[in-house]
Amino acid sequence: MRLTQQCILAIGDTGNGKSFTANIFGANAKVGDTSISETDEITIYNIKGGFYIDTPGFNDTDEEKKDEKTVHLIFLKMMESNIQNITTILWFVTPDIRARGSYKRQAQFIESLAKYHKGNAWDNTIIVTKGDQSSNSDGPRDAAKEIARDISKTGEFKILLLESLPPTNIYVKGKFQSDELNEYGVFKASEPELILAKYESLMKGHLECPICLNLKKVKCSKCCEETDPRLAFPKCHLETESFHPNTENVHNGNVIDNHPFSYSYKHSDRYVEARTRYDFDHSPPAWVVRVATIGIVNPHCPAIENGYWNCCHNNDANSRGCKAFYPCCGNDIHSSGCQKIYDVCRHKCEETGCLTICKNCKKKLDEKGCKERCKNCKNENSCNIKGCIEIPHNWLN
Template structure:
């Protein structure tokens, strides 16, 4: 039987490495792996160019290595090995309802395998439940239902290892045959061919409909990351915000000339003083000498006490048709020498409380986020 590529996922201690030996992997260390070894993704050659991928447990990660790091490492490792399809996913679990959150994260990873695949990854998945007293727990399957497309074709293998059972266990006390034990889901490590046969029966047809990984390259709209979303680094930029890059203080309006005071009529400052004159003629004098009133030189026909004859401005004494004697801004009416009254953007000339003329990352404030790596652990925005 062709296996092509088997991917084993699940927490450490659930039988992934032991099962690798069932499929023919060599030099597999079981039961005493160090922490660094459980963090390692191992691709075993099993036969005729087929692979068994043993992965680290999702709950084995250190603080610096979260689930997303493990997922990226898996995909990179498969890319380096030239693996383009997954034939079967073996999901190793224990019947523990309390681990539902962990199961849900692992189920999301299985679902992500088919991100660009038209088929259903769960059709090629076998839930392998490592035996315990409670063999009927639906914890893993219930967790998977929350994210899975469909579980109708998902296989299930509930297995108890005979050697791990206590001596007073009913399966040992009854001294059952291998066929009888297998009927109850109990298998002997000394009979790996029987375990393999069970796996092969559950894997029937998988090789004809493999999960195509379809690694592709797409561009994040918030940062320069351009890769398959499943391989992307965890850091991106926050959504952008608008801003004004520079500011300046100004007055409102244009500079104009004005006269700050109103106009009025006035005479020049010089006038001819009042005089008396004697009128001589041949007639006898009729009375005292005639009084001649003074007059303004600017308008000789007007008496010194007559209203002004010239229209000027009080502020500068210039003719009313002259240009203003003081410069102000026609918008805010401030004089040119007064302190600027408004702060605006130097680039777009809009008020600072208007929508900014440029955009930047809300977190790092860098104004060209598409040219630098992400600054914070947030989701990318891939199309």
């Protein structure tokens, strides 16, 4: 696939010449009307024949999280600007054995650009080393070898600006011609066209075989991220757990009518005393009669021999009552209960529930919940919010 426009991506540590090189390709360092997009960290310049993407510096220490943020911002900016192809990657480095960790992370980023690309991103990469030929510049290439499957076509440009050298330097004192200096990787900042020519020679063929980014959206099953995995927010949600969202206290069983006490027996009418034989009546009224009649009348009264209950005519005064009733309410045994209770737990309806259940699914709390939530942040809407912990996403194909 041959492109009609170049898209040059400059990456590397701060202060290694990314912005200077942007001017070599024709970008306006002041970022005037020639830029199509600008943020505080990433700038995409219009240059002759295409674009130049100037990126924030990777960290030269082991602060991996900062580098991850830089990678995320670069991918995001390219997606926002609808950049789908990179023709050349300029990897700016300063030989430093202490930066080995940073070199490896930068090499991993270059490799990630070709995640969905059939070709090799390193075929379109130029390692731009700031320093003279005697400096140890094997660190970046060694890091690339650990990551890449093949770096045989990776370009290398060791550049040293003459203006940055002290007066005692041999290249300054020797007063060499430009072509002689260029053979040793020394270039004059006042001759940007010669630096550009060197870049163009190293970029030969890149336009015909660009790196296809193939930025695409995929969804994470654990959070709301729906983007290219290389652009994803680094935080996701932990595995889910089931839970019951609302609870309530209830009683166990069905409501029934009930009498709190067992029934008893009683007689519903009075006990009648019966007199069957006559005895002398010693009551005051009888004596009044005797006095008034001067003993002529001798009143008698029947003696008590037995009696009976008027309700059932039972003649046993100590007999069990003939009527069954509930002492709690006085109603007979055929009456409905005088209070409502639950038939299993036997609690009254007005008492606080003795069993806690889920208000939604009506299951006990020790049974599997009816809803899912993130095990870490406990948010049941975790699919709609950013992740809460730095764990891998689960991308759906």
